[in-house]
Amino acid sequence: MPKPRKEQICLEATPYYHCVSRCVRKAYLCGIDINTNESYEHRRGWLENELIKQAQIFSIDIAAYAIMSNHYHVVLHINKEVADNWSFDEVIDRWHQLYKGNALSQRFRSGIALSEAEIDKLYEYMELWRERLMDISWFMRRLNEFVSRQANNEDNCTGRFWEGRFKSQALLxxxxxxxxxxxxxxxxxxxxxxxxxxxxxxxxxxxxxxxxxxxxxxxxxxxxxxxxxxxxxxxxxxxxxxxxxxxxxxxxxxxxxxxxxxxxxxxxxxxxxxxxxxxxxxxxxxxxxxxxxxxxxFKDLVGNPTALGKAIELLDRKRRPNLKNCQTLLT
Structure with missing residues (x-):
């Protein structure tokens, strides 16, 4: 059974993560359809543009990416220090570039005065949004949703575009x-x-x-x-x-x-x-x-045995995945 994402992401172990998303049934939904010979190569451009645009809003850096015909890879770096230094206003502005926010944040951005209790509540939302703006799950979720909506609108259809949840590997x-x-x-x-x-x-x-x-x-x-x-x-x-x-x-x-x-x-x-x-x-x-x-x-943790052991301890796990390969290839 796949592990919950919160058990795979640990900033104390590493800020670097390799993520992979694949099209449903590994179909060439971003390439050339082998049955109709119709090209969907332009969707790779959609994904590339949105990936770069989204990274400028999130506190997540792109270390590498490759967009293929039926899947894509991206190596992400979580920049917690930058996110921690965002002001109250900046967090809200960034979140509103991605989502509508809520009634309190919309009133705040419109310049409408809020009561002290409303400000306190908005601070709670702001801290939640700050966490999400450096969360790989939220980053990948929005990116995949953007592309799937665009593709479904183009094909005039509904249904899944991506094959389940994305795969994640911690680079230790x-x-x-x-x-x-x-x-x-x-x-x-x-x-x-x-x-x-x-x-x-x-x-x-x-x-x-x-x-x-x-x-x-x-x-x-x-x-x-x-x-x-x-x-x-x-x-x-x-x-x-x-x-x-x-x-x-x-x-x-x-x-x-x-x-x-x-x-x-x-x-x-x-x-x-x-x-x-x-x-x-x-x-x-x-x-x-x-x-x-x-x-x-490798599975979800990749590094030399020492780094692997530290990550296992931080994540409170009992087993060391692919220990032999880590010893052979990374020691």
Whole structure:
């Protein structure tokens, strides 16, 4: 039985989560219908645009995404510090960009004076909305609902668009994070939808690669894609906000890995090539396994045995899922 979402999300363990949603019956509802040959590729654009727009309202950063024909992947970072610093007014304004709010919030935004009791009640709602604005379940729920409504209106039908609830994996350490980022960015290459990562449509890696080529200093966070979580550089004690790797190192690694996993170019990564693998102390053979079968190798918790043990304790669980794979691939 699937675990409740509250038992899978724990900010004390990690703020990074890999989420996957699949179309009902794995149908190509965002691609080309194999029966009618009709194209629904434009729906991938709907999803990409709304994903980026929604992240600017929530206190959730996008680390990576890949929108396929019948499913999509996204790596999200919960930014609790930002949400905690929002003012009373800002929380309400953000919530009203997503939903109608309630009678009290609508009157407040209209400038109508509220009584002290009404203000106190509105504060309760505001704190509830603050929690929801950094909640992955609310983020994914709204995103999926938006796309399904658009698609059903276009098809003039009703019913499910997505297959049940989304899948979530907690990324407990830097190795798990790097492997999952590459796994997501390389989805179109593995599916033979693109020859290289930088030519794959509706992905974060294409956005990052295009921006990096035009930037004067591509590793500087201010010269990276504004809508995506920046790469801040190698991990250190006082590292600026962002992913703990250099963008150029990551792009090089993903590009090389993408060429290695194509059907017409089987091979392995040189032991001496990508410095990021040395930094993370990941064996090249293990890296290829991670970036081609990340979902099948791990369940909802992904990390080295130490990080896994800490997360198990925080979540008050008894079993360590996929401990052998965590020891083999991430130690």
């Amino acid at each position: 350490d830097e190795k798990a994070l790097a492997a999952c980022l590459a796994y997501v960015d390389l989805n179109p290459v593995r599916a033979c939808m693109a020859n290289t990562p930088e030519t794959s449509e509706f992905t974060s890696i294409k956005q990052r690669a295009v921006k990096a080529k035009a930037a004067h200093s591509s590793n500087h966070p201010n010269q990276q894609v504004k809508s995506l979580m920046p790469f801040a550089g190698n991990p250190k004690q006082e590292m600026p906000f962002g992913l703990p790797f250099k963008l150029t190192d990551y792009l090089e690694l993903v590009e090389l890995t993408g060429r290695m996993i194509r059907d017409d170019k089987r091979g392995s990564i040189s032991n001496t090539l990508p410095s990021i693998l040395e930094l993370l102390n990941i064996e090249p053979d293990n890296w290829l396994k991670l970036t081609t079968s990340f979902e099948s190798n």
